[in-house]
Amino acid sequence: MKCIEREKLFQLVNKMLEPHEEDEVRTHLAACVACARVAEEYRRLDAALDDWTAAEPSPWFDARVRARVASGEANVPWFGFGKVRAVTAVVAAAVVILAAVVVFHHQQVVENHHSVVSQQQAEPNPPIAKPSEPTEALRQPLPADEQLKMDENLSLLEDYDVVSNFDALSELPQAKEN
Amino acid sequence: MVVDSDLDLMLRVRQGDAGSFDELLRRYRTPLVKYFYRLVHDQALAEDLAQDAFLRVYKARHRYRPDARFTTWLYRIATNLALNAIRDDRGRQLRDAGTAGDDGAAPMDFVDPKATVEQELIETDRSRMIREAIEALPENQRAAVILHKYQDVDYRQIAGILNVSESAVKSLLFRAYETLRTRLEPLVREGKI
Numbered sequence: 101m102k103c104i105e106r107e108k109l110f111q112l113v114n115k116m117l118e119p120h121e122e123d124e125v126r127t128h129l130a131a132c133v134a135c136a137r138v139a140e141e142y143r144r145l146d147a148a149l150d151d152w153t154a155a156e157p158s159p160w161f162d163a164r165v166r167a168r169v170a171s172g173e174a175n176v177p178w179f180g181f182g183k184v185r186a187v188t189a190v191v192a193a194a195v196v197i198l199a200a201v202v203v204f205h206h207q208q209v210v211e212n213h214h215s216v217v218s219q220q221q222a223e224p225n226p227p228i229a230k231p232s233e234p235t236e237a238l239r240q241p242l243p244a245d246e247q248l249k250m251d252e253n254l255s256l257l258e259d260y261d262v263v264s265n266f267d268a269l270s271e272l273p274q275a276k277e278n
Numbered sequence: 279m280v281v282d283s284d285l286d287l288m289l290r291v292r293q294g295d296a297g298s299f300d301e302l303l304r305r306y307r308t309p310l311v312k313y314f315y316r317l318v319h320d321q322a323l324a325e326d327l328a329q330d331a332f333l334r335v336y337k338a339r340h341r342y343r344p345d346a347r348f349t350t351w352l353y354r355i356a357t358n359l360a361l362n363a364i365r366d367d368r369g370r371q372l373r374d375a376g377t378a379g380d381d382g383a384a385p386m387d388f389v390d391p392k393a394t395v396e397q398e399l400i401e402t403d404r405s406r407m408i409r410e411a412i413e414a415l416p417e418n419q420r421a422a423v424i425l426h427k428y429q430d431v432d433y434r435q436i437a438g439i440l441n442v443s444e445s446a447v448k449s450l451l452f453r454a455y456e457t458l459r460t461r462l463e464p465l466v467r468e469g470k471i
Contacts, residue, residue: 107452114426116433116448144466145459149427152408154312155321157328161311162303164325165332169299 103135104128113142284348292339302348303332309429310356316424317360319409327363331356350438353431357421357439364417404465411461418442419454426451 104125111117112125129136282301290298310331314324334355342351412420418440425431425439433447440447459466 106456107448110452110455111448114451141459141466142455145455145462146427148404148462148465149408149458151402151404152316152412152428153405154315154428157307157311158325161307161325161328162300165303165307165329166300168329168333169336 101128101132103132106138109135109139110142113139113146285344288339288342288348289344291336292342299336302335306349306352307332310352313353313356313424313429314360316409316412316428317421318363319413323363327356327359330359334359346438347435349431350435353425353429353435353439354441357425361417361421407462407465411458414461415454415457419450419457422447422450423454423458 108117108121108125109129112122112129117125129139282298284302284305287298287302291302307328310328311324314327314331315321318324318327331352335352338355412423415423421440422436425436426433431439433451434444437444437447440450442450
């Protein structure tokens with residue numbers, strides 16, 4: 101007795117045969133141990149595949165789909181993903197151009213500032229500030245007794261942080277009183 | 279109580295009935311997410327692709343023709359999305375990048391930590407062996423096996439989904455099962471994996 105081709109046995113197990121073919125194969129299987137064993141292997145394989153489980157959708161799956169539909173994504177035509185990318189590219193290009201303009205403008209401002217400073221340095225007699233201004237008062241020569249006190253506190257005045265902090269200097273006499 | 283057919287629901291969706299779309303979503307969200315999961319083996323990506331599939335159904339609602347079964351149409355959309363994702367290796371990119379997708383959205387936006395843990399727990403050794411054996415199949419065979427075995431889609435529909443003849447589907451399935459029988463032979467011999 102000639103064995104049946106394996107594909108027919110597979111189709112029997114997977115219900116792919118026409119009724120008359122199925123009857124033929126079943127009749128053969130009843131008499132052929134080898135073919136019956138092959139058919140049984142296909143059944144076992146099919147049963148074994150049941151063990152591959154898959155996770156369920158997350159509880160918020162529906163809400164996400166509805167949100168995406170409501171957001172108008174669904175109105176984007178079939179080629180929409182390309183369109184979205186094109187819009188993104190245009191926006192990105194606009195941002196780059198804007199950044200370039202800002203940088204260029206900033207450089208212009210810095211250059212103008214430098215030219216003004218160099219012009220001021222080139223002038224032989226810069227305008228004198230009013231004596232009432234605190235910075236100008238510092239430029240005035242000190243009286244002799246004040247100069248002496250300053251010489252005595254030279255080590256203190258050498259400290260740039262202290263010199264640059266006028267509030268701290270103003271508090272010195274108070275600290276002495278306390 | 280009369281249950282509306284998928285066809286009736288889809289025709290109503292075409293007329294703008296949101297409730298019918300919700301009903302289709304309810305019916306097919308689980309099969310579709312599981313289908314994608316088995317094709318791409320990434321829960322977050324599977325959900326993302328399933329959302330894309332439903333969106334495409336909604337977007338194409340005006341072009342839906344009732345001469346094809348709704349599930350054939352749905353699974354054809356889903357299969358194209360999944361195979362494109364596999365070809366683009368999108369899943370690997372998302373996992374490797376670990377930070378953001380190409381749209382700038384962080385994957386964590388849609389990753390459900392609980393689902394990931396669940397995914398780890400459910401994957402027993404047997405499950406892993408089967409998955410690896412099926413993942414090693416060529417794309418068309420893999421899709422055919424998953425549709426046939428896990429989605430309960432008959433081979434006539436599979437032919438429509440994969441755009442091949444019915445005899446080609448039978449042949450695809452036979453070759454796939456022969457490969458699986460060889461790869462899973464020690465387990466099949468035990469009778470129960």
